[in-house]
Amino acid sequence: MKLPAFDYACPETLDEATALLAEAGGDAKVIAGGQSLLPFMAFRLAAPSLLVDLRKIAGLDGIEVADGEIRLGAMVRWRDILDSAALARALPLLPAAIGHVAHYQIRNRGTLGGSLAHADPASEFPCIAVLCGASVDVVGAGGHRTIPADELIAGPMETTLEDDEIIVAVRFPRWPEGRRWAFDEFALRHGDLAIAAVAAAYDMDGPHIAHARVAVMGATDTPQRVPPAEDALNGRAPDDDTFGAAAAAASAAIEPTEDLHAGAAYRRALVGTLLRRALAESCAREREAAE
Amino acid sequence: MSGQTFQLHVNGTSYAVTAPDRKTLGDALREDCGLTGTHLGCEQGVCGTCTVIVDGRPVRSCLMFARQAEGAQIRTVEGLAQGERLHPLQQAFIDAHALQCGFCTPGFLMLIVGALEQDPDMTEDELAEVLSSNLCRCTGYAAIAKAALAAYPRPATPAE
Ligand SMILES: Cc1cc2nc3c(=O)[nH]c(=O)nc-3n(C[C@H](O)[C@H](O)[C@H](O)COP(=O)(O)OP(=O)(O)OC[C@H]3O[C@@H](n4cnc5c(N)ncnc54)[C@H](O)[C@@H]3O)c2cc1C
Ligand code: FES
Ligand code: FES
Numbered sequence: 001m002k003l004p005a006f007d008y009a010c011p012e013t014l015d016e017a018t019a020l021l022a023e024a025g026g027d028a029k030v031i032a033g034g035q036s037l038l039p040f041m042a043f044r045l046a047a048p049s050l051l052v053d054l055r056k057i058a059g060l061d062g063i064e065v066a067d068g069e070i071r072l073g074a075m076v077r078w079r080d081i082l083d084s085a086a087l088a089r090a091l092p093l094l095p096a097a098i099g100h101v102a103h104y105q106i107r108n109r110g111t112l113g114g115s116l117a118h119a120d121p122a123s124e125f126p127c128i129a130v131l132c133g134a135s136v137d138v139v140g141a142g143g144h145r146t147i148p149a150d151e152l153i154a155g156p157m158e159t160t161l162e163d164d165e166i167i168v169a170v171r172f173p174r175w176p177e178g179r180r181w182a183f184d185e186f187a188l189r190h191g192d193l194a195i196a197a198v199a200a201a202y203d204m205d206g207p208h209i210a211h212a213r214v215a216v217m218g219a220t221d222t223p224q225r226v227p228p229a230e231d232a233l234n235g236r237a238p239d240d241d242t243f244g245a246a247a248a249a250a251s252a253a254i255e256p257t258e259d260l261h262a263g264a265a266y267r268r269a270l271v272g273t274l275l276r277r278a279l280a281e282s283c284a285r286e287r288e289a290a291e
Numbered sequence: 292m293s294g295q296t297f298q299l300h301v302n303g304t305s306y307a308v309t310a311p312d313r314k315t316l317g318d319a320l321r322e323d324c325g326l327t328g329t330h331l332g333c334e335q336g337v338c339g340t341c342t343v344i345v346d347g348r349p350v351r352s353c354l355m356f357a358r359q360a361e362g363a364q365i366r367t368v369e370g371l372a373q374g375e376r377l378h379p380l381q382q383a384f385i386d387a388h389a390l391q392c393g394f395c396t397p398g399f400l401m402l403i404v405g406a407l408e409q410d411p412d413m414t415e416d417e418l419a420e421v422l423s424s425n426l427c428r429c430t431g432y433a434a435i436a437k438a439a440l441a442a443y444p445r446p447a448t449p450a451e
Contacts, residue, residue: 008295008312008358038315038354039335051312053359079348103424104406105339108348109355190423 003038004047012056014139014166022141022164024050030166032075032114035106060113060168065090070172074113082107091132091172093181093201097124100183103191113167116149119222121156121257122193124185127223131199131215134172140165156221179203180238180286182278185218186270188261194218195262196270198250198278202233209233214246214275219256219267228253229275238283247276297361299324302370308357316360317341317352320367328368328397332426339425340398342405343367349405368397371404380404380442387438391429398425399435407443415445 011017021028028050031037040046054060060075065086072081081087081098088095101107101115101124115125116136129136129149136147141164149170154160161167185197196219202212212233217223229250236242251272256264294311301324308323315334320326320343332340334353341352344366371378380400383389390396399422406421407413413421422436 002318003313003315005311005313008356010358034356034359035336035351035354038356039337042335042353051356055359103339104402104421105342105349105351105424106336106354108350190420 003041004044006048007050008053009050010053010056012058014057014168017052017054017057017166018139018141018164020050020052021166024163026163028052028163030054030117032111032117033077033106033109034114035102035110036114036118036120054113054166063087067174069174072112072170072172074116074167074169075111076113078102078107078110078112081112091175093132093183093199094128094172096181096183097128097185097197097199100124100185100187100191100194100197106191112170116152116167116170117159117161119153119155119157119159120193121221121223122195122197122218123223124194124197124217126153127197127199127215127217129170129172130223130225131201131213132172134170136167137169137171138165138167150224153222175201176203180282182275182282184274184278184281186274196256196267196274198271198275200229200233200275200279200282202238202282204238207237208235209238209242210235212246214250216250216254216271219271220254221257224254226250226253233279238279240280243276243279246279247272250275295358297358299357299360299365300363301326301365301367310357312356312358314357315353316343316345316355316357316365319357320352320365323357326367326369330394330397332394332398337426338395338398339402340395342398342401342425344401344405344408347405348409349402366401366405368400371400378404380438383438383442384435387434387441389430389434389438395425395427395429399427403439403443407439413445415440418443418445 029048031051031053060073062073063084064071078101112125115123134149136152152159182200185194187194197217200214203210212230214226214229229246232246232249251268256267258264296309299306299308306324317331320329330340332338336354342349343352346363
């Protein structure tokens with residue numbers, strides 16, 4: 001299978017890169033890790049006239065854990081996230097979720113910017129960005145702007161990026177001390193795209209759950225928060241009854257997708273099972289840490 | 292032959308490659324460097340058969356354009372043996388009957404060698420997860436896992 005022909009550019013600055021994209025007027029594409037773009041080109045789902053490689057542009061691969069926020073450059077690779085001790089402390093949900101992304105070799109090359117721009121509904125990073133209320137910094141020929149992660153993702157494989165815009169960084173608000181988190185996923189084989197996955201984070205206000213966030217991916221056409229499940233958690237004790245109610249609320253609220261791997265009813269049930277299990281584990285993790 | 296001319300550094304040797312931009316690293320290794328030990332299976336990132344090591348990291352050579360590897364140090368299966376002496380993992384594959392048709396073997400060898408060089412402390416369970424990256428249609432994987440453990444003994448994973 002030979003890939004469609006294109007011209008290749010490897011600029012050293014963002015200005016050159018955005019100018020090249022603007023000039024090509026929609027026929028060009030950025031290439032970061034290439035781990036989604038090359039399969040898409042192999043299937044002729046993409047046939048760009050020009051590829052603009054980001055690999056020589058400096059300053060896109062930093063992981064900065066500051067007091068107010070965590071800033072991840074667009075060219076940070078899955079492997080870098082899994083290797084970062086600072087991230088494991090500051091935002092443990094992220095490496096836990098990224099551990100489910102693809103296979104060893106792909107994690108060595110795939111980038112978070114590429115994952116956001118690709119917007120596969122079954123990919124983990126966009127879901128965590130939506131759950132955490134992350135902001136996405138982009139640069140275009142006309143200047144900078146910041147887009148909330150949930151407004152960047154417009155649909156399956158669809159974003160609100162303009163043709164000449166490049167994602168440069170994603171910023172996550174810092175978590176308060178003691179925030180609990182949950183993640184669970186079901187895929188046919190570890191590293192395959194998720195049939196369904198759930199992520200959650202919440203604080204404890206005395207004996208009660210507060211600031212709960214719940215998100216679903218893989219089972220719906222975009223990664224999305226599930227407010228009824230969050231309402232079922234807030235103000236309640238973190239016990240089996242509460243988690244069961246949140247799971248039921250999530251199952252009822254989503255509009256599941258269907259494909260050859262799973263029907264809608266199966267995905268609906270799976271989301272409930274995963275959420276109940278993940279939330280129970282978020283408490284077990286606290287107990288273990290306390291011991 | 293058309294396209295750009297650039298250098299690929301493979302197993303310590305420099306090759307001047309003239310290839311169109313769309314040529315993948317896997318195709319360039321086979322067709323332009325004459326290194327046909329790297330096999331291409333699915334050519335869409337799924338099977339792992341095309342795995343080579345680029346700057347110390349195992350990657351899928353069908354998911355990278357040759358031009359993107361300009362300036363990088365590339366290792367392929369041809370670089371494993373020292374003259375007539377096989378790499379310990381190659382010998383372990385023979386001893387454990389870890390190959391049948393052999394099509395997937397170069398990819399598994401480069402994956403295992405690269406992963407254990409990159410992560411020398413990985414546990415037996417982590418190694419099993421790494422092996423699940425690649426597909427083999429013949430062996431059923433047990434012999435491949437046995438060979439990997441023979442060449443790279445792991446401390447037993449503690450029981451939970
Ligand atoms: C077999 C296989 C299994 C996989 N399994 C998973 C999985 O389980 N979970 C998962 O999340 N992913 C999975 N992936 C995809 C992988 O994680 C990709 O690496 C990721 O989705 C895209 O990142 P990339 O850097 O490779 O992007 P590329 O392939 O380089 O680009 C993807 C798209 O994003 C655009 N783009 C890239 N960078 C930018 C940027 N900075 N600004 C604007 N646009 C940009 C490109 O133009 C292109 O349209 C899998 C891939 C394969 C081949
Ligand atoms: S040939 Fe590259 S992954 Fe299958
Ligand atoms: S030995 Fe035949 S595919 Fe693995």
